[in-house]
Amino acid sequence: xxxxxxxxxxxxxxxxxxxxxxxxxxxxxxxxxxxxxxxxxxxxxxxxxxxxxxxxxxxxxxxxxxxxxxxxxxxxxxxxxxxxxxxxxxxxxxxxxxxxxxxxxxxxxxxxxxxxxxxxxxxxxxxxxxxxxxxxxxxxxxxxxxxxxxxxxxxxxxxxxxxxxxxxxxxxxxxxxxxxxxxxxxxxxxxxxxxxxxxxxxxxxxxxxx
Amino acid sequence: xxxxxxxxxxxxxxxxxxxxxxxxxxxxxxxxxxxxxxxxxxxxxxxxxxxxxxxxxxxxxxxxxxxxxxxxxxxxxxxxxxxxxxxxxxxxxxxxxxxxxxxxxxxxxxxxxxxxxxxxxxxxxxxxxxxxxxxxxxxxxxxxxxxxxxxxxxxxxxxxxxxxxxxxxxxxxxxxxxxxxxxxxxxxxxxxxxxxxxxxxxxxxxxxxx
Numbered sequence: 001x002x003x004x005x006x007x008x009x010x011x012x013x014x015x016x017x018x019x020x021x022x023x024x025x026x027x028x029x030x031x032x033x034x035x036x037x038x039x040x041x042x043x044x045x046x047x048x049x050x051x052x053x054x055x056x057x058x059x060x061x062x063x064x065x066x067x068x069x070x071x072x073x074x075x076x077x078x079x080x081x082x083x084x085x086x087x088x089x090x091x092x093x094x095x096x097x098x099x100x101x102x103x104x105x106x107x108x109x110x111x112x113x114x115x116x117x118x119x120x121x122x123x124x125x126x127x128x129x130x131x132x133x134x135x136x137x138x139x140x141x142x143x144x145x146x147x148x149x150x151x152x153x154x155x156x157x158x159x160x161x162x163x164x165x166x167x168x169x170x171x172x173x174x175x176x177x178x179x180x181x182x183x184x185x186x187x188x189x190x191x192x193x194x195x196x197x198x199x200x201x202x203x204x205x206x207x208x209x210x
Numbered sequence: 211x212x213x214x215x216x217x218x219x220x221x222x223x224x225x226x227x228x229x230x231x232x233x234x235x236x237x238x239x240x241x242x243x244x245x246x247x248x249x250x251x252x253x254x255x256x257x258x259x260x261x262x263x264x265x266x267x268x269x270x271x272x273x274x275x276x277x278x279x280x281x282x283x284x285x286x287x288x289x290x291x292x293x294x295x296x297x298x299x300x301x302x303x304x305x306x307x308x309x310x311x312x313x314x315x316x317x318x319x320x321x322x323x324x325x326x327x328x329x330x331x332x333x334x335x336x337x338x339x340x341x342x343x344x345x346x347x348x349x350x351x352x353x354x355x356x357x358x359x360x361x362x363x364x365x366x367x368x369x370x371x372x373x374x375x376x377x378x379x380x381x382x383x384x385x386x387x388x389x390x391x392x393x394x395x396x397x398x399x400x401x402x403x404x405x406x407x408x409x410x411x412x413x414x415x416x417x418x419x420x
Binding site: 033034036038039040061063064066068069072084088091094111112137139141 | 243244246247248249250251252253270271273274275276278279282283294296297298300301304321322346347348349351352
């Protein structure tokens, strides 16, 4: 099981300070969609250059032009790139093909996918590397969580790794771990903690033990 | 009927040169998703500053955090911001509420929406300003077009304006115009033309006559 730090509401310099503080406790650092929208792939490039030993995920939430966007993210140094589960199969297929060429990985974000079990099976068959259940920011505000969705995709996914994201904090992490995802994605649960490094360290310890 | 120029595969400086060439023939300039991913909202800001008299559309294809993303795009000077039709109603609602505060507009991109007529009626009721049928890049490669989808949404949409995008060229424009959208979005049909200003001028003339 791995730990991913999701960065959302910071600029590039603030991101560097945050990652520096927890870098030895995380496996992947995510440049979240709000940062991509604000700064573009420049943010991915800057973080990969500053932390070459960490994997960097570019949360592009690709909806179209899968091959092209994966190529651009690869140029910027992204190790993992996200595509939306609600996108067309041709978009996911194009992203996977380009990632194979570039030697990086595709994560599909299942945010707002209906019939999640059926769609996860289809997406798994397209050869993606990760399938991520995700209670988005707007969903969290409505009190939704992703445990049932994780269980649903784990019933059908045969080759992809599974990931879970959305509102995970230190006091809900044990419940998340017991649902056995391959990757746990934490944002505010680390960046909003009083002691970020102690929180990330504790999270890492639990995750490595699982 | 209005004409929107969609810019996709250019950097900020190339975008300025292109817009300069056709600015008197277009109503809206779109900073396409690939530019947003590469350059972030800096591209929206640069084009709005260079062409204050044009409306600028930021093609964010928002999937989550509707209110926040619309606020950031507004700060950058966007007049119209796109949200995905496959996103949750709460995301579209958040985007519309923020746009009302900021005095700008929301376009919903119907790319890869299933049951387009039902969904268009739901989205129209959420108070968005434009609903856009869109044959994406990956769809166009499969030979799909959006005429049937435009007819479908026009049957149900009561308050929003309708728009059509995806692969429109000078030789298909008359067919598009006869389908009576409120807004026609053209990318490569202008940027890939031998004489860009003559093409845009001809398109504008036909659109204004319609």
